[in-house]
Each structure stands twice: as C-alpha cells, then as structure tokens.
Amino acid sequence: MRIAVIGAGPAGLYLAILMKKADSHHEVVVVERNAPDATYGWGVVFSEETLGALRDADDASYADIEVSFTKWGSIDIVLDGRTVRSRGHVFAAIARKRLLALLQRRASDLGVELRFLEELDDLSALEAYDLLVGADGANSTVRGRFADAFEPRLQEYESRYVWFGTDLVFDAFTFVFRPTEHGMFQAHAYPFDASLSTVIVECNEATWRRAGLDGADEDATLAFCEELFRPELRDHRLLSNRSNWGAFVQVSNRVWHHGNVVLLGDAAHTAHFTIGSGTKLAMEDAVALAAALGRTGELETALTEYELERQPVVERFQVAARLSADYFEHAIRYAGFHPVQFAFNLLTRSGRITHGNLALRDAAVVQRLDAWFAEASPDCAESALRLAPPPLFAPLELGGITLLNRIVLVPGGRDDAEAGMPGEDDRTRFDHAARAGAGLVLTEPVAVSADGRITPGCLGLYRDEHVEAWRSIVEAVHRTPGARIGVQLGHAGRRGATRPRTSGVDLPLTVGGWPLVSASQIPYTSSARRPAEITVEEMARVRGDFAAAARRAVEAGFDLLELNLAHGYLPASFLSRLTNARADDYGGTFENRLRFPLELIESVRETWSRERPFAAKFTAADLLSGGVTEAEAVEIASALAEHGCALLEPVAGQTTASARPRFGPGFLTPLADLVRSSSGIPVVVGGYLTTVDQANTILGAGRADLCVLTLAL
C-alpha cells in the first residue's frame, strides 16, 4: 500500500510508524511544511489509558517516550491563594518537541520517508497514493480541499487564551483562579520535563477587553500574565513562543473520510484544551486507523470502521470539553464558594468525574467535601477528620423547617381523581415516596380551582372537603420520621381541559371541557381550544383562589408550598413575550409581565404560614427566540427572592408546545447552577436525575441544594 501522510504532528507520525511496522512493504511518506524541529506549544498531556494504548500499539516508541515522561498524580486548585489538592489522578506529560523527535526517529528507523519544509498547495501531486491522510492540524489544508465531502463545522469559543512556558516546575496539574477588578483570570499549569512547565492563561472575552488585552502585543501580554500570577510563579519567568491571545476553535466534521482521503487528529476534530485531550485523541485516532487498515484490505471498509469507532468517542470528549470550557468561562460565579466546594465543582465540571468516582481516586478530598457540606463548617482543614454522609443525605434548613436529606420525590398520580379529591391511591403513593427516603415529598401541580385543572382527573385544593383528604396524606407522610411534604399549587390556564395523561399530554377534551383563560388568546397547540384573555377581574378571582388554596394547605398541614409559575400554565403565560401579548399593565415590559406572578405570590403569602417555606417553580428558559432569556431568568429569580421565596425551581421549555429542551439526564442542571449562583437562594433541580451519584455530584459542586430524583417507586 502507498500511503501519503500530510502533517508530521504526533498523529501523522504515529500512523506512519504503525503502518510501516505492520507491513514493511507499505510505502509511507510524511510531508510536512515546517522544519523537523519547529514546534509551537510546550508540553502535551496523556492520561493513564492512553499510555496503555500507546504501549500496546508500539512498544519500541513507547519505551522511548516513557523515559521522557514527567508523571504526577495531583491536581492543585488555587483560589485566592488557598490551595486544595486532589490526589489519585494519573497524568504524564512530555515536551511536544521531544515527542516529535522520538517519533521522527522511530519513523525513520522503520523506513518511513519524512519530507520536511514541503509546502503542498496542490494535493494532486499525491494522487498516485492509495491512501491520503490529512493529519495537518486544526487548519487542515486537506480538509479544506474536500470540504464539500467532510462538511467541517468550526465553532469559535468566546474565551481568550495564551500559551506560555515557564522554568518553574509545578508538582501538580495546577489551576490558579485570580479574581480581578476586570473579572476572573485562570492559569492552567503543568510540568512536562525536568526544567519546564506549560502555563495557559485564560479569561472570558469581556474580562479580556476590560483588562485592555485586546490591544496587547506579545511582550505586553507576557508582562501582564507574569505580574498577575507572580505568587504562583514564585518569581519565575514566563517564556514566550509566539505567545499571543487566541480564541479556541472547535473543529468537527460530519464525515471523516472521502474516497481514499481520511482525516486524523486535529484535522478531524478538536476538543477545548481545558480537558487536555488533543494529542491523546490524535494518537488514539492513529492507533484505530492502523488497526482498521490491518483488519481488512478493503480500504472503504477500513476507513468506515475507523470512523465508526472514533467518531462517537470524540463526540463524547467534545461534549465534555464544551462543558469544561463553559465552566471556565463562568468561573467568576463560583468565586465566593468555599475552596473545597470550589475544587469539587472544578473537578466535576465536564461530567467525567463524579462524586462516586472521585471518591475512588481520592477518598480524602471527598471526605473533606462531605464533612464541609454536612456541617457547612468553615474549617475543613485536611487534618481535621470528620466522617459525614455524602451530600444527598445531608440535612437542609429551609425557611423554618429541616429537611432530613436533599432528596425530593414527586410521585406521579393516575389522573383519575373525582372533582379534585385525593383518594386512597394518592395517599399510598405519597406515603411510599416518604418511605422510599425522600426528605421532601412534593405533589405535582394541584389545582386552585376546578377550571385550573390540567385534566378532569387532577387533584385540587379548591374545596374545603379537599382539606381532610390532604390532611390524611400529610399525616401518612409524617409517620415516616422526619419526612416532609410540600404542595405545588397551580392553575393550568390554556393547558387546561385536556385528557388524562395516560395516552398523551395537551390532548384537548372533546366532552366535559371548560373555558380556558391565559394571558393572551393564543392556543397552546394547533388542536387546542383558544383561551380567552383573562380580565383583571378574573385575575383577582384567581388570586383569591390561590390564597384560599394556600389557607387550605396550611389547614391540611403541608410543610412547604410551591407556587407553579412554569410550563406555560396560567401564571407562566404572563412571564414570556411568546405567550403574553397584553396591552395593559400586565403585558409588554419585563416589569409588567412579572406583575401578575408577583401579585400571586403576595396573595399566597397572606394566607400561607410565615413559619413554613414558600417556594416557586418558574420557567428560566423558553428555549425559543423571543422567549425568556438567561438574563431575564436571573432577574426573575432575584424578584422571586425579594418576594420571600425560600426555594427556587428553575425549569425549561413547555412555555409553548414547540420549545425543545435538550432532553437527557441532568438537562436542567445548568439552569439551576445559573439561578443558584446569581440569586444566592437555595435551588431544587430535576431534569431526569436517576442516580444517587448524579445528585451527590450536583449538590457537592454547589449547582443545586435539592434534587428531584426520578425513580420507579
């Protein structure tokens, strides 16, 4: 086989080595536009499993690389001069220059033809080859030449970063966070040989501009960063190597091969440097491609197998990298966290490390976190041993009540109530949820009036006779020691008068329906009945219904009341421009749209107990253009907090039927994180959390304070 590899980076060289090693009859040429010793960047990092893959693929080069590795097992997280060290991670780094030299030598020894300083403007010179490998990096010429086939997608990140070297040898992978008057700067530093470390300095774009760095040249940039991180650099110098500010570009391609052309490494994909996987992924690509070519002589089959194997792996890393990059972009949100929580939040940023698997790597740091979390103790010195339950099982004081743990269960009912009346089945399901271990059992929306029901089978709290039935449920729950129960009050608005949710939702009743009201006359779906625009008089009536329901909730003995301002129901229909087209004082400006929901809160607070917490579930993202934005969500949260909410539950979508949340486990967590960090109010998060580990991770990292678990009860 005749193979031309464009680009003599780690991926291209490694593929050449593996192909030549597999069969010395292969003719392999590597063409590189730069000189053999020209390289940009300092050290590259590998994880443990990559090392194993490299050893298996080519023992000879691995032996050379291995002796040049700098290995370490700790991550230091430095916030404002306080360091938390997490142990038990395995990293190995090597100078990029050294790695390339070793690979070049190994390739030459095997008989690979290496052609440097050869600019390839015209790939047709390589037409005679059986296989053309585009290993020419993130700005790949090969990819550009066949862009129609590969369909590359380039996404530029907002943050700015710059790479330096330093002659300080760090003894851990070190993240330094430096809050400044301009915003947060962070340095990512790691050693890569006996005398040098890599230092990457990063900040978000706004911070970068505020600090005047958009006009800074190489020297000014270096001077600024050196000064900023002087304490951690311990007066060592930063070293420049074309060190200018850049924005990271994530490369992905719909297809990785076309005819006899295949993409490898950065040409095919990049993942943000904060998860440090670029070289690892590139070399793993080479291993997979060589293996696929070795398994079959059929080129198309081999390239397809390579793509099938690598694309899903890379996509997972890109998802993790995106989460990691987002974390660093918003790290200023967490500047007020306790250092141990700050560290845990950082370590779990991309979803790859959880509370559970960090405990396997570093039991001590997790123990410190758990102890701090359980007691919220200001002192969590490494030496002070204190055993504590994991975050999910730590109690929470909330507006006058104590929740035994952070588990919230919302057991679904059957939608078969008569006139809103809870029955024996309902008592059983709430009782089971309490016995299952929920600190807080919460109802689904309970109607404040008959015409506020979602379906005819919805539970209600709109008649005095309902109180007795609810009281028996509350008492059943309270028989489990420490268990608490909250009622969620709602009014369906334009999503009312639908069929029981056994065979679908938002399916209108054809018989037995009732007139619908909403902020404006916009039906929920094209088959839904058109609601009337609710009048100010009717709004007063609804306020009275909520207040009366809250009074009944007190009589029934509920421990917590949650007001539903979400999911496109009546109160939520006021919040969003998508559903509120009113011309009066309740529509138009943000303040006006918030008016009715806030009035509702006032009405409910008049009758709800002052000794028990009051919560609000609200739509923090409509997920449609023109809908509630992140900035508005933050303002809504702060208004709710000012009106006495002790707990917030931000949710996304369902404002209209066309909203599309990115459904998946934990899909609401980023919103919870945003609302919690901006409002300072405890937050409850759902979003299809099914495991204790997911919840421990979210809670420990300070992304929420309570988790709704979705469990089969």
Next chain:
Amino acid sequence: MRLGIGLPTTTPAASGELVLEWARRAETRPFSSLGVLDRLVYDSYDPLVALAAAAGVTSRVRLATMVVVGPLRNHAVLAKQAASLDALSGSRLTLGLAVGARVEDYVAAGIESRGRGRRFDEQLAYLRTYRDTTAIGPHAPGPELLVGGLSDEAFTRVARYADGYVHGGGPPRAFARAAASVRAAWSDLGRRGEPALWGQAYFALGRSDAGAAYLRDYYAFTGPFAEKVAAANLTSPAAIRDLVRGYEEEGCDELVLLPTVSDLEQLDRLADAIG
C-alpha cells in the same frame, strides 16, 4: 425483552409469495412481531398493505411499522387504515410513525416537505382524538402508537402524543442515549407510567456481501452514512447475541431484527441464533 423479525418488504427481489411465507413461518418461530419499513420511491411494498397481508396468514405475532412516514399520508386516511388493520388483525398493530428523512418521497407524493414537522404534530394529535371528533370508524381503541427519530422534537412528540419510542438502529450505547432522552422528556411532560421502547438492527447470516450491498443501496440517500449502516450489519450469531444482550441491558422492550437478504433461510438462521 421480546424479539421480533422484519418482513422482507424492502429487500431486493422479495416476491409476494416470499413475504407471506416469511410471515407464516415467523408465526411458528420464537418471534414476537413482524416489523416493516416505509419507502415510497423504492422497490418495496407499502408497509400497511404488507402488514394487512401478513395479518391474513398469522394470528399471534404483533404487526409493527418501524416506521411509517406519517406526514406523507392524509391524517384521516391513515387513521382509518391503521384502525382497520388493528381491528382486522385482532388488535395486533403497533403503529410506529416518524417524519421521514427523504425529500424525494414527499415530492413523489405531491406533498410539501416544508412544515412536515408541524403537520406531524397535528397528525399525532389527530390520531389521538379523531375518534371523539369525527365519525371515522372502526370504533375500537386503535393501535399502540410509537414515534421514531433522534431529535429533541422527536423525544417531545413521544412524550406528548405516543405510547413509546422506536429507535432507528445502532449500537446499544446509541439506543441507551436515545432512551434516556425519551425517558427525560416523558417525565418532564408529566406522563404517567413508562414509555415502550423498541429497537431495531439489520442482519444477514452467512450472506454478508448481499446484505451490505442492499444496505448501501437502501441508505444511499444518506451519503457516506450508508457505509456505516452496512458496516453495522450483524453477520454472525455471536454478533446478534451480543447486540440482543446489549439492548436488553439498556431496557429495550422489543428488538426487531430486520433482514437484508430476501431468503427464507435467513429467518431460520436467525431463529436458531437466538434460540
């Protein structure tokens, strides 16, 4: 997990006789359902007509569309056909629907492909409510309804309108990801119970070249993805058992193995493989 087998309604040179004999034989082997695909501009049989024919020669197996491209069909006519097939087969129909990926089918049917997502939403709502709003019969509860697709739109439709989800194929990990999204949507929209989860995969036992050639042709409209589908064809009993185990572990309720070669021997080989 139940195991079904596809009817060879889209594979090359599948005679009507073969399709019926296939259905008869599937009834006597350990398969719980017969699944069919839907292509308009292709050398294939209409899925509902094929299942009706299969219904006539079977009495036990479920009859499943995986899927019918809903918006290609008039709401009322589709509702009538599906309800009729369900009633005539003794409530054995599982109606899987999706929006379809081939514009040429829309062109051939003379139906605008733009706006098909919105029309599909309306169609699903219609299928759930027409019994109360129209006089269209037969008056019976009607088939189980599944929705397919990999987008958040599809997951939302499952939760809003359907009884479950039908996945389009891939390794167990891909099925698991989609299933988690479906369950997340289901719980977010406040549905009761659990969604039914169906999976599918292609097989060709002992005839891998012929199977791959068919898949390359069938999926030619996807461009380079045709090769990936062909590469994933299950060609050994071990590969089939691995996939079955993988799907079962991810909570699949029914996995339908679709033939890629029009040969009755394939059915027997598969029955032996899953023993």
